[in-house]
Amino acid sequence: MYDVLIVGAGPAGLTAAANTAHRGLKSLVIEKQSFPGGLPTLVYPDKIIRDHPGFPVGILGKELSRMLVIQAQNAGAQIRCDEEVVRIERSASSREDETPPLVVKTSLGEYQAKRVILCTGSYNVPKKLEILKNYTGPNVHYRVEVPSRFKGKEVVIVGGGDHAFDTAIQLSEVAAKTTVLVREAYAKAKESSVKLAQQMGVKVLYHTSPVKISKKASGLLQGVQVVDLETGKTESIKADELFIAIGFEPIRRFLENNGFIVREDGSIRVDQNLQTNIEGVFAAGDVTGEIKLIATACAEGIIAAIHAFEEIKKPYWLR
């Protein structure tokens, strides 16, 4: 029996785990990926995070995650990777005066915990482009695993948000040419990132969408046909590598299947203590709402951890 089981080893989950373990609660984090860290390791390991408090010159995504993992482990939390939480249920009560424990079913087994903190993030898998439905070649990417792989290549990035522009800035340092295709007449990414990308020679094509890819005889990617959504004119752009950054499928189905109340934007409904509609289950980080930042995810991890601690230990100073 665990005191607290945390679903997801991203910034929210790792910070919650460090906090509950520090307070002497037996804490377990379950992570479906093969490594902990959440989005900073999964999606932007080599990006310099410049807006996280306490790091005036910035910190790499993977480095920040590594430190959060060490902090949670040093506090005594266990982290299990490659295991996906699929169901959260309440077990039958044995005593009337006691809240029955929660049963957490995973891809590998089953655990009991007094409290659960959901830190799943709000994203699931990256959204795919319809035109790539039948293409399985190696030149389509959703995250930069090995930046040197793009050295000297002509890279086309699809998307207008931070992910697209952060990737463009990163790849422009090694690629021969970097082009970003933005569907709208403006980019959603931070203005500073758009400016920096342009200063680094990234070409940005607004109101432009990819409509078709062309392949070489070998099956490798050759180029992308794009359409100007204002004029209807099409053109072909050479592309050795194509990077897709058009967002992620929301995690809504997992939440709804487990009986959580989900708001219209796909976030989970919580009260001011970050308690969900299911008693004993808290939620923290991107999964709860609008502001999606590492610092706010960590802060919510701490808030949920303290309320879980309060309910389990009922300390006199928190009554």
Ligand SMILES: Cc1cc2nc3c(=O)[nH]c(=O)nc-3n(C[C@H](O)[C@H](O)[C@H](O)COP(=O)(O)OP(=O)(O)OC[C@H]3O[C@@H](n4cnc5c(N)ncnc54)[C@H](O)[C@@H]3O)c2cc1C
């Ligand atoms: C491209 C990009 C760039 C960004 N840049 C910045 C930045 O510069 N600064 C900043 O502050 N923020 C940035 N963010 C936002 C930041 O990454 C998030 O706000 C933060 O990661 C949220 O942390 P989290 O722990 O809530 O969720 P996540 O980091 O998404 O972690 C959730 C974890 O839960 C796991 N999980 C999900 N479901 C299950 C399940 N059923 N079972 C087990 N495990 C599960 C996931 O695999 C994941 O590891 C960026 C986001 C993106 C996409």
